[in-house]
Amino acid sequence: MVSLYEFAGGDEALHRLEQLFYDKALADPVLRELFPERRPDHVEHLTWFTAESFGGPARFTENLGFAHIIDVHRGLRITDEQRQRFVDVYLATLDEAGLGQDEKFREAFAQHVEFGAQVAQQNSHADTDEQLHPLRSVPHWTW
Numbered sequence: 001m002v003s004l005y006e007f008a009g010g011d012e013a014l015h016r017l018e019q020l021f022y023d024k025a026l027a028d029p030v031l032r033e034l035f036p037e038r039r040p041d042h043v044e045h046l047t048w049f050t051a052e053s054f055g056g057p058a059r060f061t062e063n064l065g066f067a068h069i070i071d072v073h074r075g076l077r078i079t080d081e082q083r084q085r086f087v088d089v090y091l092a093t094l095d096e097a098g099l100g101q102d103e104k105f106r107e108a109f110a111q112h113v114e115f116g117a118q119v120a121q122q123n124s125h126a127d128t129d130e131q132l133h134p135l136r137s138v139p140h141w142t143w
Helices: 004-008 009-026 042-053 058-061 066-073 080-096 104-127
Strands: none
Touching: 004 009, 004 058, 004 104, 009 042, 009 080, 066 104, 080 104
16 A cells, blocks of 8 residues: 555655645744744655654654654644644645645544644643653554
8 A cells, every 4th residue: 555655755745735834823923822833854754753652764764863853842832722733724725735625634634633743732731751742753644
């Protein structure tokens, strides 16, 4: 079976998706607190993470490691409204990028984003390592 990474169109398509999402997040009044400034490597890191999650190259793990994603979310104190808005904006971006037409892909993508948003929210409130979500590696998502 084709991986989600291959089905989406690989790095080029995922990079386009992440760029569109990042632009929206930077401009969104609810997400602005979480994305207060444009960081030159953010889209690349998002692309690496999504690609690896979907069965592509393990660049995120090899270049940054999962501890990086824990560290960037710690202390953000993500609200329920921000978590839901993150998911909603990502799903709208999926459609804008032309990747939302296949229902099975859309469902897998939505589950991936919803799970990731929950993990990020939990980690954003963790004052101790014990309060972190137990996930310590990039999750591998399939159909």
